[in-house]
Every structure is written in C-alpha cells, then in structure tokens.
Amino acid sequence: MRLSDLPHDEAMRRLQGPGLALRMGPFRVRVTSRIRRFCRQFVDLYPHHRLVEAEEFIDFDIRMKAGWSWVFPRGRVARFEVNGDAPLTPLPLGQAMPLFEWGLNWCVTTQSHRFVMVHAGIVARGDEALMMPGASGSGKSTLTTALCYRGWRLLSDELALIDLEQKLVYPMPRPISLKNRSIATIQRFAPEVHIGSRVTETRKGEVALLRPPAASVAEEDRRARITRILFPLYDANTPAEGLAITPGQSFVKTFDSTFNYGIHGKRDFALLADLMERAPAAEIRYSDLDAAIALIEGSSLWSAPLTTT
C-alpha cells in the first residue's frame, strides 16, 4: 500500500498524531508533525512511497516541531528532531520541508555506515548505474533530474549508498532539491515535473522540491552496479563537452565527495579503488541539458561504450 492509497484526511491524521511510517529505500522512516503546511507538502511529495504496515523496526523517528526562537527576527521556527535529539539549527517555519530533507540526509550520512556514502546524484538504466559526485552547485541535481525524464531511473539526487558487502548501490529515491535558476531550466526541459514545495530566501537561495517519479520509487529495492562515473560542472558558455579521466583522477575526485571515507579503514579504500578500476570516468561541462545527455549516452566520452539500453 502506498501513501496515495490512503485518504488524504487519514494521512494528515497519522502525521499529526501517531506518526506516518514509510519505506525509503533501505530505511523505514516515521514522521510526526503538527505543522499543517509541512504535512500537506509531505503528503504531496511522497505519494508513491510504501507505508510500513506491520509493526516493524523504525530506523529514523523524526519529529518536525514548531517553536519560537529569538535568533530569527520573524520568530516562528521549525525544529528537526530525530530520536529525541535536535542535531540541526532550526529554520524559519516556512522552510520545514527542506529542513526535513536535509535532516534526513544528516541521519543517513552520520549513522548508516554499512554503506560507503558519496555525495552524488545517481541514476540507472536497468541494473547499471551512473554516479555523479559533486559539491552543491555543480549541477548534479539538475542533470540527475533531466536524466530521470529521459528514460533513466532515479536512485538519489544526493546520496550514493554503496554497500560494503555486495558493492551495490541501494536506491533511496526521494524529492529532488533544485536551486535557483535550475528550477526554471527543469520546468522548461520537462514540463510534467511536479513541484511540491517551493521556498525562497533559504541559505541556498530559492529551493524547490520535486516529487520523485513513480516508476523510480516503485523500483527502490532494485540495487544497481555502478558502471560509469561522471563529474558534471555547469558552465554557461559551453553547451556540452567532456573528457575521459583516469581511475586515479576519478578516485581523488570521488574521495572529496565522500561522507564517511576512512571510517572502515582499508575497506573503504579497497571498495573505491575497485570501483575506479571497473567504472570508466569522465568530466563534462555543460549548459545545454539535451546536449549533455547525448554526450553521456553516446560513445565518444567513455573509454568503453555504454552497453545496456
């Protein structure tokens, strides 16, 4: 049963009362909040996710609470609480939805060390995944979104969760966070996108949260093998051009984007080194999404051609 199968009133009642528990990739997340606007946005952004029906273990028990603060001039703030701790700075009440997304990312990246975690957009065709590491502002979310509306499935726009045992990526498709100019760019590129929450004046500027595609959420248990690594960089003067890079360069650049590298000692090194040996890597600069996708799906960029379709 999916969240959209639940009557809207019942979903709101659960969110504001006992909590609403959803499967999110490898995790079970329970959300509780009395902030009505947040609850409406949550229901609007997560309709395709499965409800946790039976009594099951909950990985992250999250409360979004309204409160007062003298730090922000306008007074009302939203607080992110997980398992009784409040690890993040409260934000103005209207930013509760992005705060939830950032907070859940915080939970995953600080507590889920069965994975090597890379700050990356990640999409797949079939069981073969393309990982796009990069810092905020590199354009990885924009390119991730664009690929998702051209036949790829979304694993995540933020987190590549690479399992230490099987070395597979676990999908965790959730709302995609787009910032500033990329919001309009994506609306032009894929008019069918659904924006569930739009907030101005965050610390990252304007942020829009896009509902993740239903087909990607339906396949969130389908793990994938990383077969390509791409380092995107938005460049207004270049439609799209790219260059293959060596495994060594790819290692160093990926290493820069990991959240928990070193926590497992040598195992982290071995996993990444093995990944770089297997997966060809390239850098691209782009401003034209169609041209960038043509480059990614073509054969000129890679030292070995993409095999799957």
Place this chain on the structure above:
Amino acid sequence: MAALTPAEWTSVVAVARHAGLLARLGELARRDGVFDRIPESPAHHLEAARAIAEKHRRDIRWEVVHVARSLAPLPGPAVLLKGASYVASGVSAHLGRLFGDIDIIVPRAQLDEAEHLLMLGGWFCDKQSAYDIRYYRQWTHQLPPMRHPVRESVIDLHHALRPPIAPGKVDTSDLFREARPTELGLYIPSPMDMIIHSATHLFCAMDFRNGLRDLSDIDLLLREFGTSDGWWRDLVDRSRRFGLVSPLAMAMLHARRMLGTPVPPAVLAGALEAAGRGEHRLLDRLISAALPPASVATSMAEAVARGLLFARGYLLDMPPPVLAAHLTHKLVSLVPRQRGSERPEPV
C-alpha cells in the same frame, strides 16, 4: 535480547544512541555471544555505531602517540584519564567507547612546562581572555581545552582531581606513584584510580549529558576488577586517602541501582557511612532522574534534574563568593555569545 519486539528494538536503538551507548551495546552483545540473535535492521545500527567507535579508537591511539612525543621532555609522568586511559590500557571500559577529548593529568609543578610542550606540538587554547586565564588557572583543576588546528584533537590538561578552591584537600601524589607506562608512551592510572577518578568526574561534575555512559564505564571497571572482598575494601580505603570516598560511594550506589553492578552490600554501606551520610534522598532522586534517557525525548524532569545538578557541580567546586563572581561574568557575556552560536548548515 532476541525476544524484543520491533517497536522495542526501535526504542532500544534510539535510547542507546541518545546515551552514547549504541556501540557498547553491540560490543557487549558480541562479547556475550548473543549478537547473532539481534534482528537485521537494528544490527545494522549497532554495526554502524561500532564502526564509529573503532574509528574513534584508532584516532585516539594515533593522537596519544603525538601527545606522548610532545610531552617526552617532561620529567614527571603525564597520566591519561577517562576514555583515553581505557583505550591505552585495554580495560573492558574501552568497549564501544566514544571520545570527545583526551584528558591528561600532570603534577601541578609541571603544569606550565606541559602546557608549553603541548603548544610546541601545535595545541593551543581557544579561550584567551584575561578572565578565562585566571578562571581556569586559579579556580579549576584543568586548563581550558587545547585544540590542535590541523588534526582537530582536543586536550584537557588537568593538574588536580578536584578544583584547588573546592572544599577538602585532594592529594594526587599517590596517583602518580602508582601510574604505569604504556606502549603508547603516556602513563595510565591503576584500575582503582581510574574508577575513583571517573566517579569523581561524574559525581562532582556539572554535566550529566554523558552520565549514563560514564556510569557504564564505572560499571564495567568494577565488574572487571572487583573480584575479591579485599579488592573492594582496598578501593574504598584508597578513595578515603584521596578524600574522594563520597563520589565513589555515589557511583557504586547508582551503578548498582541502574546497571546491576555487583557491589557487595557491606562495602556499599561502609562507603556511604564513610562519606558521612546514608542515602541522600533528594540528591539521589535528582541523579536517578538525570542519568538515564528516561524517554526518547529529553523529558522535562530529566532536563530540570540536569540543571539542578549542574548548579550543584558549581557549588561543590566553588565557595559561594567565587561562584557569584563567576556567574556574574558569565551572565554579562551571555548575550553576544548566543548570537554567534549557529551551527553549520546541514547537508
């Protein structure tokens, strides 16, 4: 452990994480051979916490080597305290232990030289106002935290077990006499002194946020070393010589009450009597309320109890006129500090 429901596992993991004991829970389950019976999802969290604790252990050993190198010219022993001493000695309290900083004690006469050597090694105090310098040096038993700007380790350099202005005289020379060197280059206290210091730190301290974790350290140490009646008697005697029988009695009382530590009843009664009182009703209730994460959310009662104990810690440390002066200074400096206290932006 295997008989818990999924909802109970949810609470166990949340509460253990809140108390800083998630990794220790897994390590103890492993030691007792029951880890395999823990369901997969909570086991993932225990394993993740273990990875963090293992990383802390590796980092702290590496850092201790650096500290030892810096302090090598010091004539007297530099002795590790608390978490770092558990790791350096390999006692059971190192199991699943997380670390904030490295506590070191040196003889008072060598404090200035130790500080100088650590500064040459790259650590320095963030707090440098004239008031802070006077506050820490004259009124407390440690220097302000010294931070290494590159490796970001933090050292608390102590020169006494209790603040010099606190009532009662604590002679630390016994601690240095019985400390022994480790392969990492610094000294560790005898197991009894580890216990007495940990108890003193917990029950004279002002911060109970890690209270249950610290009590769990004491519990593991008492279980590991308390194997004969003679040992227990020696422990209480030794704490009396330090003038620290009161915190030891409190630690034994609460460890037994909350964690089932097998403290012999006669030993406990004797220690409480030597401390000059039976069970102190109000204080005991406050501590019982502040130590455990009673519910997942920090309950009101727990917060209030912690606040009162914080005040008690100050009262124990400082004669009232000094306390009044210190609190006035803190109040004056409160307003600008809050404005600058935002945490970094989330991911």
